[in-house]
Amino acid sequence: MNAISVDLMVNGQQYCVETAAHKTLLYLLRDDLGLTGAKDGCSEGECGACTIMLDGQPVNACLVLAGQAIGREVLTIEGLAGDDQLHPVQRHFVEAGAVQCGFCGPGLIMLSVALLECAPEPTESEIRQALGGNLCRCTGYAKIVEAVQLAAEEMNRG
Amino acid sequence: MQGFTFDSPQTLEEACQMLAETGGKLVAGGTDVIPQMRDGRFQTGRLIDLSRLDNLSYVEQHNGTIAIGALTNYTTLMHSPLLQTGASVLVEAAGLVGGIQTRNRGTVGGNIANASPAGDMHPPLLTLKAEVTLVSTDGERAIPLARLLQGPGETAVAPNEVIRQISFGGLPAAAKSTFLRLGNRRGMAVSVVSVAVVLQLGLENMVEDVRVALGAVAPTAIRCHKTESLLMRRQLTDSVIEEAANTAVQECSPIDDVRGSANYRRHGVKVLVRRGLQTLADRR
Numbered sequence A: 001m002n003a004i005s006v007d008l009m010v011n012g013q014q015y016c017v018e019t020a021a022h023k024t025l026l027y028l029l030r031d032d033l034g035l036t037g038a039k040d041g042c043s044e045g046e047c048g049a050c051t052i053m054l055d056g057q058p059v060n061a062c063l064v065l066a067g068q069a070i071g072r073e074v075l076t077i078e079g080l081a082g083d084d085q086l087h088p089v090q091r092h093f094v095e096a097g098a099v100q101c102g103f104c105g106p107g108l109i110m111l112s113v114a115l116l117e118c119a120p121e122p123t124e125s126e127i128r129q130a131l132g133g134n135l136c137r138c139t140g141y142a143k144i145v146e147a148v149q150l151a152a153e154e155m156n157r158g
Numbered sequence B: 001m002q003g004f005t006f007d008s009p010q011t012l013e014e015a016c017q018m019l020a021e022t023g024g025k026l027v028a029g030g031t032d033v034i035p036q037m038r039d040g041r042f043q044t045g046r047l048i049d050l051s052r053l054d055n056l057s058y059v060e061q062h063n064g065t066i067a068i069g070a071l072t073n074y075t076t077l078m079h080s081p082l083l084q085t086g087a088s089v090l091v092e093a094a095g096l097v098g099g100i101q102t103r104n105r106g107t108v109g110g111n112i113a114n115a116s117p118a119g120d121m122h123p124p125l126l127t128l129k130a131e132v133t134l135v136s137t138d139g140e141r142a143i144p145l146a147r148l149l150q151g152p153g154e155t156a157v158a159p160n161e162v163i164r165q166i167s168f169g170g171l172p173a174a175a176k177s178t179f180l181r182l183g184n185r186r187g188m189a190v191s192v193v194s195v196a197v198v199l200q201l202g203l204e205n206m207v208e209d210v211r212v213a214l215g216a217v218a219p220t221a222i223r224c225h226k227t228e229s230l231l232m233r234r235q236l237t238d239s240v241i242e243e244a245a246n247t248a249v250q251e252c253s254p255i256d257d258v259r260g261s262a263n264y265r266r267h268g269v270k271v272l273v274r275r276g277l278q279t280l281a282d283r284r
Helices: A025-032 A088-095 A105-118 A124-133 A142-157 B012-022 B033-038 B074-078 B081-086 B088-096 B108-114 B122-127 B225-231 B238-251 B262-282
Strands: A003-010 A013-020 A051-054 A057-060 A073-075 B005-007 B025-027 B046-049 B059-062 B065-069 B131-136 B139-144 B149-151 B162-169 B176-182 B193-201 B207-215
Touching: A013 A025, A025 A051, A051 A105, A057 A105, A088 A105, A088 A142, A105 A124, A105 A142, A124 A142, B012 B046, B012 B131, B012 B162, B025 B033, B059 B081, B065 B081, B074 B088, B081 B088, B088 B122, B088 B176, B088 B193, B108 B122, B108 B162, B122 B176, B122 B193, B122 B207, B176 B262, B193 B262, B207 B225, B207 B238, B207 B262, B225 B238, B238 B262
Parallel strands: A003 A073, B005 B046, B025 B046
Antiparallel strands: A003 A013, A051 A057, A051 A073, B059 B065, B065 B162, B131 B139, B131 B162, B176 B193, B193 B207
16 A cells, blocks of 8 residues: 655644545545544535535545645534534524535535635525535425525624 | 555656656546546556646736646636636636536646546637647647547647646637536536637627637537638628527537437537527627
């Protein structure tokens, strides 16, 4: 097995991980760091369940090789909440009923956080367009869109 | 997906050196390479990662020529003011590729190297008459994109070459352009049919310049030279548009595949070419 040494920052903490060269960032996070929030839904970047922030940009972790993450900053769902409270997007997903089985949740929440950072007042159409890279098999998306709208409203008020 | 070493050259020269010494598979955004490796579409003993080459991500203009670094991702393309004015057809296409996550990683160089018949950058770049610059330890060469694309997954890029840059003359202010496509899903869809049109109209809607390119309906993206000849120096009426749309259908050679039938694709070409010309004719 070809080994690789990966120095990276995850959720504000520095790590040095010895892992296989063929490993993707998704499995480095899940297996080597025990951060199982990001999910493997398709292994090919079609479903968005593995969405995390890489240097502040939402990407599919299943399409980033471990070596490509060296020296970079990663934010996962585990790093989103503050010490004692959920991020508004997380809380509204829960309260609006946008979470059923929960599998798509972390990916959608990370993407929604990224969306609201660059478009604080998105229209419904803009939300649906932006979330087009993520699949949900349970909810029918209506509650997800509502959760994002409610989170946007709260974040713009505060 | 294993059995390879992973190297991240810090410069383009280093990358070319690695290719010259041992060969290898280049990877940038990974949005095509990684799924293909998983599928076993190719094997490699050495993966050469281009993602550290920050100086290959740029959109610049020199004397009316726009140059795009091969590692420029779709998000950067979409937000480039230079491209929004000088090549809006490329911006429209970039915005339709994949989803936000894939647009943050996928690169224009990768879209060319992958040479999918449905590659969304190809029809716009063909209408822009783009040239591709390739570099290796042997030197540098430029080749028109139309000659570089040779078949499904096939290009004229040699095993020791790296795509460095794509360049083309910026469109004049009087030229309008658009990109349309059909896919089986709003986001994350491989194009089933795509059309890029560049149009310049003079007095009384006379066609002064026109370029039409199609994607996903031939072994590579293609320019529709017959359609363009038909349109040149004619007044762009509804019936001329209809004639052009029908001619474009004759110029393509789609196949049946999992995403759509050849018949559906031919119909799609007719509708999208008609729609594209009409949209641009109406646009002020």
